[in-house]
Amino acid sequence: MTGQSHPNDSVQLPETTPSASVVPRATTVGVWALFLLSLATIAVSVRGGSEWHLAGYVVVDGLTTVVWAVVTFFSGIVHSYSRRYMAGDARIDQFFGRTFAFTLAVMTMAAADHVVLFGVAWLGMGLAMASLIGHVRGWDQARAAGSLARRYFVASSGLLGGTLALLAWTTGSSSLSGILAQSGSLPSGVAWLAIGGLFLTAMIQSALFPFHDWLLSSMTAPTPSSALMHAGFVNAGGILLTRFAPVFADVSIAMSVLVVVGAISALLGQALLLVRPDIKRKLGASTIAQMGFMLLQCGLGFFSAAITHLILHGFYKAYLFLSSGGTVEQTAPTETARTDLGLAGLAVSTGAAIGGGALFVAITGKGAKLDSGVLLALVVVLTTLHAAREVLKQSQLLPRFKLVGLPVVVVIPIAVYGFLFETISALLADVPMTTAPTELTVVHLAVGVLFVVSYLTAELGWHRSSKRLYVALLNLSQPSPETVLTTKEDYDDA
Template sequence: MTGQPHSNDGVQLPETPSPTSVVPRASTYGVWALFVACLGMLVLSVWRGYEWGIPGYVVIDGLTVVMWVVISFFSGIVHSYSRRYMAGDSNLDGFFGRILVFTLAVMTMTAADHVLGFVAAWLVMGLTMASLIGHVRGWEQAQAAASIARRYFLASSGLLAVGLTALVWTTGTTSITGILGQAESLPPRFSLLAVGAIFLAAILQSALFPFQNWLLSSMTAPTPASALMHAGFVNAGGILLTRFAPLFAEDLAVMSVIVVVGAVSALLGQALLLVQPDIKRKLGASTVAQMGFMILQCGLGFFAAAITHLILHGFYKAYLFLSSGATVEPTAPSGSKRASLGFLGLGVSLLTAVGGGVLFMTLTGKGTNLDSGLVLTLVVVLTTLHAARDILRRSKLSPPLRLVSVPLVVMSAIGIYSVMFNSISALLSEVPMTTAPTELTVVHGAVAAAFVVAYLATELGWHRSSRRLYVALLNLSQPNPDTMLTQKEDYNDA
C-alpha cells in the first residue's frame, strides 16, 4: 500500500512523500528555537523591564511577549506531534509550511502597531487556517469545510478593515497606539462604527453564536490543525478586544452588549456539548462555550482575566485534541445513572464552591466591590461547584477519602488560577485598560440569574427530559451538510 494511491468512492489517499524531506524537522526546530527566544524576552521584560518596538510599526509590550511565549509553545507542541502523526502524507512539506506561516502570522498580529500590518496578519492567519482545514485536497467534504471557513474569515478581515479604516480616517494616524491615545475624543458615530466592526470581527473569528457553524463544520482538519485552531486561532477574538480595550471599556452600553453576547454563547455552547455523541464535536461545542466565557470576561472589564482564560483553555484544548484518539473505544450503553452524592456530598460540594469563591476574592481582590467583579466571582463559584460535584461522582476513592481530598484538589486549582491571573495582570499592567470593571446593571443581574438557572437545569437533566429541546439542540449543533460524510462507502479507505 505504501507509495501508491488508493481510491474508493470517498477520499483519494495521497502518495507517501520522500523520507528525505528536511522541512518538518527544520520547521520544528525553528519553532522551538523561537519559543526559547520568546521565553528569554519574557524573562528580560520581567527582570530588567526591557521594552522593544519600532514606533508606529511594532509594539512589544506585556501582551505581545506573553502571547509570543504561548503561541510559540503551542506551535512547537503541534509541530512535534505532527512529525509522526502526519508521516506518510504527500503534502507533508506544505502542511508544515502552513502551520509555520500561521504561527508567524499570529505573532505578527499581536505585535503589529500599524493598522495595515495588523489587518494583513489577521487575513493571513485566517486564510492559512482555512487551508489547513481543507488540507486533504481530494476530499470533497474537506474542501467544502475550508470554503465555509474561508468565507467567515474573509468577512472577519473585511469588518476589521472597515473598523480600523474608520479610526484612521477620524484620528489621522495609522498606528494603533496613536488611535487608542485619542479614544476618548472620537466622534460618537465613528466610534460606534469602529467598535461594532471590530467586535463583529472578534466574534466571527472566535466562533461565537450565531457564527459557530464554521467551527462545527471544520472537523475535516487533521487533528494537529484542529489542536492549533482550538488552542490558538479562536483565541484571536480575545486578543483583539484586549488590544483595543480603550475603545470599549468606557462605554457601559457597549460593554453590556459584549457581556450578553459572551453569556449567550457560553450557555449555548455548554448546552450543545450535552447532546453531542461525537468526541470532536464535543470539543467543538466546548470551544464555543469557552470562547463565550472569554468574551464575557472582556465585557465585564477584566481583559487580563480573558487572556488568562485563553491561555489555560489553550493548554487544555490542545491536550484534549492531541489525545482524542485515545478516548475512542467501542462501548455499549450501560443504562446506569450518575451516582448520587447524598446530602454529605452535596454539602461538601457547596462548601468547596463557597471556599473557592472566597479564595478567589481574597487572592485577586475581584468581587469585593459592587461592580462587575461580582459576576466574575459567581462564574468561579459555579465552575468550582460543577468541578467538585463531577470529581466526587467520578472518583474511585473511598467515600471518606473522597470527601476530604476533592475539596483540597479543587481549592488548590482555584488558588493556582488566581495566582496565574495576578501574574498575567502584572505582566499586562502597561497595556491600556486590561482591568476596567464596570458598574453593576440589570444586564449583569440577568446574566447571573441565567447562569444559575442553566447550572440547575444541567444538574437536574432538564435537557434529557424534553425531546423537543434535545432535538433542537442537536439540530443547532449540526455542521454544514456539505462537510459531512453521509455514505458508508465514504468511510472505507481500503
C-alpha cells in the same frame, strides 16, 4: 447489542516513523527556537520594565510577549506531535509550511502597530488556518469545510480592515498606538461603528453564536490542526478586544453587550455539548462555551482574566484534541455507573465551591467590591461547584476520598488560576485598560441569575424533559451538510 465485549486491540496498526523530509524537522526546530526567544523576551521585558518600539510599525509590550510565548509553545507541541501523526501524508511539507506560517502570522499580529500590518497578519492567519482545515485535497468534505471557513475568515478580515480604515481616517494616525491614544475623542457615530466592527470581528474569529458553524464544520482538519485551531486561533478574538479595549471599555452599553453576547454563547455552547454524540464536535461545542466565557470576561472589564482564560483553555483543549484518538479507542459502549453521596455530598461540594470562590477573591481581589467582579466571582463559584459535583459522581473513587479529599482537589486549581491571573495581570501592566471593572448593573444581575438557573437545569436534568429543546439543540449543533461524511464509501475513500 449483545452485551459482549469487543476488544479494540485485536488489530495491530503498523508503526509509523517521522518523515525524512527536511521541512518538518526544520520548522519544528524553528518554532521551538521562537518559543525560547519569546521566553527570553518576557524575561528581558520584566527586568527592564519597558516596551520595545519600531515607531509606527511594531510594539513589543506585555500582551505581545505573552501571546508569543503561548502561540509558539502550542505550535511547538503541534509540530512535534505532527512529525509522527502526519508521517506518510503526501502533502506533509505543505502541512508543516502552513502551520509554521500560521505561527508567524499570529506573532506578527500580536506585535503589529501599523494598521496595514495588523490587518494583513489577521488575514494571513485566517487563510493559513482555512488551508489547514481543507488539507486533504482529494476529500470533497474537507475542501467544503476549508472553503466555508475561508469565507468566514475573509469576512472577518474585511470587517476588521474597514474598522481600521475608519479609525485611521478619523484620527489621522496609521498606527494602533496613535489611534488608541485618541480613542476618547472619537465622534459618537464613528465610535459605535468601530465598536460594532471590532465586536463582530471577534465573534466570527472566536466562533461565537451565530457564527459557530465554521467551527463545528471544521472537523475534517487533521487532529493537530484542530488542536492548534482550538488552542490558539479562536483565542484571537480575545486578543483583539484586549488590544482595542480603550475604544469601548469606557462605554457601559458596549460592555453590557459583550456580557450578554458572551453569556449566551457560553450557555449555548455548554448546551450543545450535552447533545453531541461525537468526541471532536463535543470539543468544538466546549470551545464555543469557553470563548463565550472569554468574551464575558472582556465585557466585565477584566481583559487580563480573558487572556489568562485563553491560556488555560489552550493547554486544556490542545491536550484533549491531541489525545482524542486514544479516547475513542479506550471508550467501551457501556454506560458508566455514577453515584452521589446525598446531602453529605451536596454539603461538601457546596462548601468547596464557596471556599474556592472566597480563595479567588482573596488572591485577586476581584469580587470584593460591588462591581462587575462579583459576577466573575460567581462564575468561579459555579465552575467549582460543577467540578465538585462531577468528582462526587465518579463511582471509581472511594466515598472517604470523595468527602475528605474533594475540597483539596477542586480548590487547588482555583488557587493556581488566581495566582496565574495575578501574574498575567502584572505582565500586561503596560497595556492600556487590561483591568477596567464596570459598575454592577441589572444586566450583570440578570446574567448571574441566568447562569444559576442554567446550572440547576443541567444538574437536575430538567433539560432532558423537553424533546423539543433536545431536537432544537441537536439541529443547532449540526455542521454544514456538505462537510459531513454520510456513507461508508466516503470514509473508505477518505
